[in-house]
Amino acid sequence: MNNILSWISENQQIIYIVVLMIFVGIEVIGRVPSVLHTPLMSGANAIHGVVIIGAIIVMGGAAKDNYLALILGFLAVILGTLNVVGGFVVTDRMLEMFKKKK
Template structure:
């Protein structure tokens, strides 16, 4: 594929992704984040496989950068999901067990 085709596909993917995510109601954001975390895990595994099989130095550099970015994205997604789930807990159930106050 030439560069113009790749750029067109990228722009269309960004536009469609934005339109789909912006139409999601707030009650579905937590399940959507969990699904996105699963996809990021698959991307991380793929980046590790590419890094392990890289023979050129620049391919190894790009693959290691992909591993770092995918890891940051995966961990950040779990942190955001955990914060969202804490928002739905009541104050009484969020108190530690044994705390009788």
């Protein structure tokens, strides 16, 4: 327990920044009109593509006996891939809404 409390006190400024980033992100995303959702979704897909590449690089650099890093890297690759594919599916569906009906 003392290790956790000392880590929190050492990284207190970083924790404050992350919490503020969360609140700013929620405010910014909450005020986006639905017309801009598709371009923002495409940008989010590109960011998650970078996350996938980063996870692959981390997994490649991890030691063979570091199972925690390998498991977390593998989960990051799987979840990032699901997020990218899901984002493209949502983007495609939204673009279908703007096409004229036959």
